[in-house]
Amino acid sequence: MRSGKVDYVYYISQGIAFTSIGDQIMDFCGQGEFVGLVDNSSVKESEFYLNPLTELTVWRFKKSDVMAKIMSLQDGYLYYYNCMQERYQSYTNRIMLHEETDEQRTLIALHDIGEKFGRYIQSLNRYVIPRTFTRTLVADYLGISRTKLSDILSKLKKEGRISLNERRQITIHK
Numbered sequence: 001m002r003s004g005k006v007d008y009v010y011y012i013s014q015g016i017a018f019t020s021i022g023d024q025i026m027d028f029c030g031q032g033e034f035v036g037l038v039d040n041s042s043v044k045e046s047e048f049y050l051n052p053l054t055e056l057t058v059w060r061f062k063k064s065d066v067m068a069k070i071m072s073l074q075d076g077y078l079y080y081y082n083c084m085q086e087r088y089q090s091y092t093n094r095i096m097l098h099e100e101t102d103e104q105r106t107l108i109a110l111h112d113i114g115e116k117f118g119r120y121i122q123s124l125n126r127y128v129i130p131r132t133f134t135r136t137l138v139a140d141y142l143g144i145s146r147t148k149l150s151d152i153l154s155k156l157k158k159e160g161r162i163s164l165n166e167r168r169q170i171t172i173h174k
Contacts, residue, residue, distance in 0.1 A: 007063035009036040015056035016117055016132055018141075020049050025141045027090055028053075030117055036063065037080070038087040053132045102144055106152045107161060109142055114172040121171075126163075129170045 012033050019026045019035060026048075029035055035050050050058070070076040097105050114127030121128065139149040153170070156162045163171040 007036065009034055009061045009063045009066045010050055011035075011059040011061070013057045013059060015058075016053045016130070017056055018051050018053060018137075020051055021047065023140075025137075026094070028113065028116065028141075034083070037066065038084050053137070054130075098143075102142070102148060103152050103155065105142055106138075106144075106149065107156060109138065110162065110170060110172050111174075113138075118172070125174045127172045127174070129172065131167070131169055133170075135168075 012029060012031055012035065014031055016028065016030045017035075018028045029050075036048065067080075070080050073079070097108060100108065110129065111127075113133055114129050117133070118127035118129050120126075135146055135149055135153075139146045142149065144152075153162065153164065157164055161173055163173070165171070
């Protein structure tokens with residue numbers, strides 16, 4: 001997110017990516033979302049990265065220019081405050097998620113991914129998670145091994161909470 005000492009804000013106009021601090025996946029983001037408006041100054045001495053999962057179309061702006069524009073608008077402070085609230089709520093939810101069992105964390109994360117990026121099948125009341133969200137990626141996001149994730153997915157499948165098709169694509173049952 002940094003180039004020299006200039007901070008940038010990115011607007012994702014198409015595609016899916018994840019943000020990370022080093023090797024730790026922080027969040028997934030997609031079309032219509034800003035990245036870096038709040039994130040990149042939140043943790044001192046840490047670099048935030050935007051990592052594409054699909055083909056991305058991204059607009060890059062100097063953070064100082066974006067902040068000047070936002071603050072010049074009548075509702076700019078409110079908009080920025082709401083962005084901060086959403087980001088910190090996301091971080092808080094992520095921290096609280098670690099209080100849950102690995103199985104519960106996996107199910108919550110899959111539901112969130114399904115609702116945000118999945119294809120909803122109304123007749124079945126289910127979300128199909130895009131193949132972009134591989135088991136390795138989900139395991140890294142949850143901080144568990146791929147083997148542990150496979151065991152959890154098998155258990156969730158037996159309980160009827162998810163389905164796996166022949167290409168091992170995950171469908172979440174609501």
